[in-house]
Amino acid sequence: MYDLAYVRPGGLAEATALLEADENATALAGGQTLLPVLRARLASPSRLVDVARLAELKGMALDGDRVVIGAAETHAAVSQSPVVAGAIPALGRLAGGIGDPQVRNRGTLGGAIANNDPAACYPSAALALDAVIRTTRREIAAADFFTDLFSTALEPGELVTAVMFPRCAQAAYVKFPNPASRFALIGVFAARTAAGMRIAVTGAGAGVFRWREAELRIDAGGGVADLDDLALPEDAFTSDLHGSADYRMHLARVMTGRAIAAVDA
């Protein structure tokens, strides 16, 4: 790890001021991605601003028809939350399947969303459910938030404070985990929403996306068997040592079928 400064501000305003004052500063939450990245010397921030304990970033509560989850809530906390389990059971199960137990004990929702790893689980739920990401400056629709590989609409110094997920009882997340890392080789979040079936795919390689052709087919009365001949957005799939683009496309079909079957089970 390159040398750096570590600071743990006592409040959100102080954290924001620290991040805005130094463009090379980085927010540190659970650190389950960031610390391995730093140890591998893949990044060299001047300063880590620890936001993991900030009270303003905690809490899980119903707000009308939405569940508001603080950005610093851990995957373990989300997976064990009765509020989440009651409103969006699939989201709690997704959180309970991220990484491994130690990662879930430290890793946070806000960190995962802001990092936007192309194989992360949470972005698929946010996109499929039309979640809204609340930051220190504004509210951003999930569809506008995830912009590219490891990239989001967040501006320098802007911090995710909470994610608001619309309540959804009929949803399921199914992933094919990489056997070593447990990251999704392909993960599919399917949800029956008021606006129709939503299908978001993660792990394809180029970032989370909605498979709109499949959504339309299901909304038109089609079943899982009707997805086999549907086009997938080829640009979204890449090849790496874990699997070829063709293999990932095959997995996307299979996982989508399983997710829809689980929604309707």
Next chain:
Amino acid sequence: MTVALRVNGEDVRIDVTDRTLLIHALRDHLRLTGAHMGCDTSQCGACTVLVDGVAVKSCAMLAGQADGCEVVTIEGLARDGALHPMQAAFAEHHGLQCGFCTPGMIMLGIDLVRRRGAADEATVRSELAGNLCRCTGYQNIVKAIAAGARDMAGAA
């Protein structure tokens, strides 16, 4: 920077650099060498310790992040010369060969019991996702954790 910790029941203050990892604070500053650095990528879990009661990989946490927290390492488990039930189960079921990953396995096993109680074999196997062993093929580790979990649940 100065970091205040309660480690295995004892209050300590240590001077570390801002980038010092918790694993290095424990091993190099406090000479608690039970938790091991087994990989460089936070995948192996040999460095697992309990921070405020939950299992974390101490190589993926700065010492500063643990400031004010209670840390329990493998050295803090035995009481008055008697092994913790999870340690005893590893001895009884021969849940180790070289022993390098064992401290992390035992700490994760204790965390597992906290969350899942006396878990069945399938649960134990899935919970071991973040702990790698290169010797045993896991058979006896799984047996040991399942037995330790039963003993802990019975004792509670």
